[in-house]
Amino acid sequence: MSCPLRAAPAAALGLLLLLGRLAGSSAAGGPGSPSCPAPCRCFGDLLDCSRLKLSRVPERLPQGVVQLDLSHNRLSSIKASSLSHLHSLREIKLNNNELEIIPNLGPVSANITLLSLTSNKIGGILPEHLKPFQSLETLDLSNNNISELKTASFPSLQLKYLYINSNRITSMEPGAFDSLSSTLQVLKLNRNKISAIPQKMFKLSHLQHLELNRNKIKKIDGLTFQGLTALKSLKMQRNGINRLMDGAFWGLTNMEVLQLDHNNLTEITKGWLYGLLMLQQLHLSQNAISRISPDAWEFCQKLSELDLTFNHLARLDDSSFVGLSLLVGLYIGNNKVNYIADCAFRGLSSLQTLDLKNNEISWTIEDMNGAFSGLDKLRMLVLQGNRIRSITKKAFSGLDALEHLDLSNNAIMSVQGNAFSQMKKLEEL
Template sequence: MFLPFSTHFYVDSGLLLFSLYYTLLCLCFLMYCWVLADPVCGYFLKNCTIRGNLSDPSNMKVLCYNRNLEVIPIAIPRKVSNLDLAMNKVSKIEKLDFKGLSNLKILNMPRTQISQVENGALGYLEALQVLGLAHNRLTTLSDYLFQGLANLSLLHLDNNLIATISSSSFQTLSSLKTVNLTKNNLYNMKEVQPIVQLPHLQELYIGSNRFTSFQSQEISNTSIELRLLDLSRNPLGVFRITADVLPYLEVLDIAYCGQLGRMEWDVLNRSFLSNVNRLNLSGIEMSFKRMGMVLQTVNSSLVHLRMQDLLNGSSVLRLEYNNIGNLSEEFLQSCKHMTEVDISNTGLTQLSEFSFRSIEQLSAFKLGHNRLSSVPKATRNLPTLKILDLSFNIINKLGCSDFSNLTGFTQLFLFHNQIPNIKGEFKSLTSLKTLLLYDNQIASMEDGAFEGLVNLTELNLEILCSRDFHFLRTLDISCNYITYVNDGKLDPPPFSHLTSLENLRIFSQRHKGLSHLPINFLEGLKSLLSFQNEFTALTPKLFRPIPRLNSLYLSKARIQSLDFLIAANLSRVTFLQVSKNDITVVNETVLQSLPALTYLDMQDNPFTCGCSDAWFVQWMESDNQTQVVGAGEFTCNYPADLKDTKLLDVELQFCTVDLGLYCYISTTCLVLLTLVASFAYHFLKWHVIFGYYLFLAFLYDTKQRNKLTPHGCQYDAFISYNAHDKPWVLRELLPELEGKQVWKLCLHHRDFQPGKRIIDNIMDGIYGSRKTICVISHRYLESEKLVKRRTYLSWPRAGEQTGVFWQQLRVLLRPCVNLSNII
């Protein structure tokens, strides 16, 4: 019997497939665990800005406005609560665009060129409360447009082309409180009837449409919950209320209504509008008698009346942007319940001392942008006044009695006047919180100029005097000419008494910013939370007196490096703005020194796109705490061949060595190797042993082939047989191969060299022969079960012909090039 014998390694295919399958399954499981343990959760979204914290998605905002997007981004974090897609080019909202955003509460898409919204596209937004679709190209509101928005409370549809509203389009919006349909193509009041009938609707804006009349019976036959109704800039010829359908209405705006400037006012019962307290009648042409009737209808509750740009010249009241010159008391008799008066931009030069005495509850008085040269005496008789705006006048002096009776003042605006000095005119304003005096001509202040302002929290002034402001919270001294020649200490520090100050803003106009800041400039500001400045030559010592700082604004400061922050003890800073500087590289240590940082603005810096910024790029894409604003727009300034290339588009992976990934790969390979070894030992033990020896044989075979002489083999075949089979070999095999076929055979009993080791004789015989013939018998197979898996030739049984056997053997013994082939 003969066996073709080769150097190939054969194993049980079923066991091998099972082993490979199990190994791959384990590998997939490990990969899954790695993804869970180390997800790609970077606080960065290309073409969008994320604000908030990924660990607290309830307040997370994704800002994608003005990015020329043509489709809704698909990588939006699923737990985002606020999404802004304004000013893009998304003409159509597809059905699956918002799938998965079930936590979204605010969706803002104005100026996005939307002309079509597929039915059901908004249905996934089950938590949505605010929807902004203003300034788009919608023409029709279909039946199923808002399906599923049961929690929607605010809807903006203004500035579209809407001409048709389906009767059931608002049916599911049971929580809706405010609807804005201003500036569309609606012409029939019945179009808005389904909206008005909503159970919780409070505000309806339908101005700048094509309504020609407003009649109560067209919108409802029963009372509705509406609090605000805006009908302004419609061509209303008639305003008629014949039933008490608006008992809760508080704000009514019919400004610039009427056909050819005229409108018929027909309210049959004064009680129908008894709760209206804010009325806008600006731009309506009415006779004095008709205007009196309108005012009588709402006079009992009116607290705010606006009558701007009246046309007939004999008005009861003229407000902002009118040329009234002087205003006397008789014009204000009908407005005694008003709480706010705005007569800005009227060319006013003076006011009568008792002009506003009849307005008993006046709290806000706006007189800005006029020609007043002093504080009007009329303000002294307004004990309820809290806010006074005298900005943009020509006031050139302050009197001691100007504010003596106004102890309830909280806000006073005197900026952009011609005030030369301050002598203590504000002493009586013990409730004042905000005082704006910038852009005057203040050259001096007497001692105690701000004495008594114990509640002042915000001061904007061009000259700094701190000792009177123990309770100051906000200080803005921008646009000044302060400068220092070096960073030496000041004696005393300028803010040493402002122990309650929380917000400080200061930058100089001289030389486009301060070139130096004294190292004790911020000493004493132990409560400071926010600091904004534009300067250079910063040192860590500057920030040490302000340990509570959490917001730092350093834009346009010509800063070249942030390394000064490392030793500045800013562990509480959450907001850092360093845009428009000269920063080229971000040091890893800088960001490590700011462990609380959640917002970083580094826009408009000349970044170097190389390995020096590779770490920064990787950090932006993987960090889940700090939002890097505008990261997708960062551009390269160096090297020259990458100038204006987006930083995140540059291939920098080769610069970084991810030790974590390498550890993961090494560990995975070790685990897999252990698994494979365990399976192999358990199921394929003998195959492995055989393979090991086969490998050794291969090495030996290679070594022996290198020793072959160029003349070729000494024998045609080496005969391997068991001693019990020797008679068959001598009687049958030798006569056929050596006698008839003239083959030269190697037989151990005949050709082995005497005195040489048997193993060496065997190896010399094998490697000196083209082929090896194994005579396989039962005795030969007693220790070799592996050959059962091999194809072998069987010697014919007694009485059978031997011709076929010798022919097959002859084919197997054909000469071949590879000397290692064994039969």
């Protein structure tokens, strides 16, 4: 009898909780509520009518709806009168439908702050279609059939976030975004067919993040991004860029992150880095870089992270990293490095991670004394997958703060006595 007596209160409590949830759901207009039109689902101020194969908007939508999800249906048009009573509506998702133009939502358009139209059949942006959306902050037109951006495409709006990824854009007229200059903060144009960026294309003084990944841009001229004084990050991965002209990023005085991975760049020069005074992260992985000019970093002395993995570097000279005293992470894995100058890393007084895996380093460790001198704060050194055969007792002198040393996948045959003795903080070898 003792077991059932103990279990009864727990079962009763579970039943009370379940009833409480059902009551709360009904009060909020949840599934089964009289105010929730079948077969839609209501969750508080969200009305979910997605994935119902609808060809028109359901009748008698509840007045208090703030968010309306009509995604994954068969809507080719919207009857404005079906939404006219939704005075609280602020966000509407119409993803994955059959819309060919930006729809007219009637009087409620003026209150909409988020309009998502991804994966439709929209072929162009006309200002008269957007003008009613005077409160709009987020517009997502990704995965449509837009092929060009004209000077008058966008009327004056309150837009902060604009996404036009995965369209067919080949041309952009200068001034296309000018009407958004006082508000736009994020602009994403990934996966299009843009081959060139016209001069004075981006007069967006409040823009903080710009993405142009997976386009067909081969060359960036000087002053291309002039006018983006507030920009924090620029992403241009997988374009096939092979030429960065002097002053290519001039004017981006507040930019902190530049991603140029998966392109065809062959060298790093101060010419194209000119003006990047606040740059903290530079990603150049998967290029064809074989040379770093001696004065490359003159304008980028606030760099904290530099990724040069998967390039064609064969040597690291004593001038390769001059001026990078704030660098914390340096990644040079998967290159062809077989020569490291005596003072190649001198001056990198803040460096904590140095990754040199999968290179052709051999004699550096065997015949040099203090190849890594000056790296007082280095915590991690990765030399995995090189050609190191022997380690002298002074090979790692100066690395007093080292905690992690990876020498795996080498051909080490001999280690001199006391080779690791000075590394008092070493935790993993």
